[in-house]
Amino acid sequence: MIMALIYIENLKYSYGNLNNSLRDVKYELNNGEKNIVIGPNGSGKTTFLKCILGILKTEKMIKIDNNYVENIREYTALSTNIKDALHLSGDLSVKEFIKYHMKLKLIKEDAAFNMLAYFKLDSLKNKRLSDLSTGQEKMVYNTIALSGDYKIILLDEPLSSIDPDRSRLLINIINKSKNSFIITTHDLDLIKKIEGSTLNIMVDGNLSEKISPGELxxxxxxxxxxxxxxxxxxxxxxxxxxxxxxxxxxxxxxxxxxxxxxxx
Ligand SMILES: Nc1ncnc2c1ncn2[C@@H]1O[C@H](COP(=O)(O)OP(=O)(O)OP(=O)(O)O)[C@@H](O)[C@H]1O
Known part of the structure; x- marks a missing residue:
């Protein structure tokens, strides 16, 4: 039997006693799949990604490459733009921040700096992270997520606050990539723009079955x-x-x- 790249069964997550942020999620991500997750504010999309990343602890509910997430120490095949997953130490410049992460992921830093140039963001290198605009900061995290040959890339609202030109450049990269993606978004247009994407809908912590946009x-x-x-x-x-x-x-x-x- 070929196991899905990400395999999830009975995933539940609560931040506190009263809050059922994820209810009983069943999910599979296949090799090379580009899966888009949409859903109203607060429906659980980011929580879902954080559980897969192991930032939020779950008990034997998520398998990546047939290993339980909690047993994975250094999962260098997994990449994300989620700020909480990116280790921050002090107020670094963009250059220092990128160097730090590429070293951590054992990736040549040129990969990220070339990506930054592709996004026409070279001028940010010497700026402090704390001085960036919301969109610039998001693009730095997107750059880190997309630099290097990761097997699975989890992008949380990658296009929020991003201008149309950079959105187009980012979508080009995703379309050219052979890797697997989970992308949360409120931008319904993305479903049309990401070629061959699949769709899941999150409502109140429940995830729908997978839908191909054509079927919808x-x-x-x-x-x-x-x-x-x-x-x-x-x-x-x-x-x-x-x-x-x-x-x-x-x-x-x-x-x-x-x-x-x-x-x-
Ligand atoms: N750190 C936290 N502590 C307590 N509750 C939280 C925390 N983070 C999220 N929640 C709650 O969990 C639920 C799901 O939140 P989540 O951020 O996953 O939603 P989302 O679908 O990503 O929303 P959005 O589209 O607004 O970004 C919400 O009810 C939210 O209030």
Whole structure:
């Protein structure tokens, strides 16, 4: 049996007693897959990535390359733009910060500096991290995540606060890459722009089954009242959202219509 690159079963995570941030997540990421996770604010997308990264501790629920995450000490095949996963020591310059991370990941620092130049961000090298704009800071983390040949790249909202030109450059890199990605986003356009992407929808800590975007736009209907003929069921706290075949209301004719998901 060929095991998925990331294999998750019964993943639950709570920050405190009252908070059920992830409810019972089942998930697989295959080799070379580019998986996009969308969902409303606070639905659990970042928490999901942090569990995979081992930043949040879980018990034998997540396997990467057939090893439990908690047993992986130095997983150099995994890369991310999540700030909490990037070790920070003091207020470094961008140059120092990049050098530090490339050394940590045993990657030639040129890889990251070339990427920075590709993003037309050479001028940031000597700036302090604390002096960067929100978008510039995000691009530095994206650069670190994408430099080097990582097997799995976890990008949390990589395009938030990023200008259209740099967004285009970043999407080009993802499209050219043969590696596997999980990308969280609120930018529904990304689903169209990342070639061959798959989609999961997170609602109230529940993750939908995997959907290929092509499947969605054949007159799918977003509703909370028609469990019969459901194609995808997404359980929320106090509602269940069904994607059904049909043309009554909230019909998905294109990716932008996924906005209905946020409205029901
Ligand atoms: N450090 C924390 N302590 C307590 N609760 C937290 C913490 N981080 C997140 N949460 C809660 O967990 C839930 C999921 O948060 P998470 O950040 O994973 O959502 P998200 O889908 O990434 O949201 P967004 O789209 O707004 O970035 C939310 O209810 C949030 O309030």
């Amino acid at each position: 736009i054949f007159s799918m209907n977003v509703n909370t009242t028609r469990p019969q003929d459901k194609f995808i069921e997404i359980r929320g706290n106090d509602r269940t959202i069904y994607l059904t075949y049909g043309k009554e209301n909230n019909v998905i004719n294109n990716i932008d219509d996924l906005l209905y998901l946020y409205e029901v």
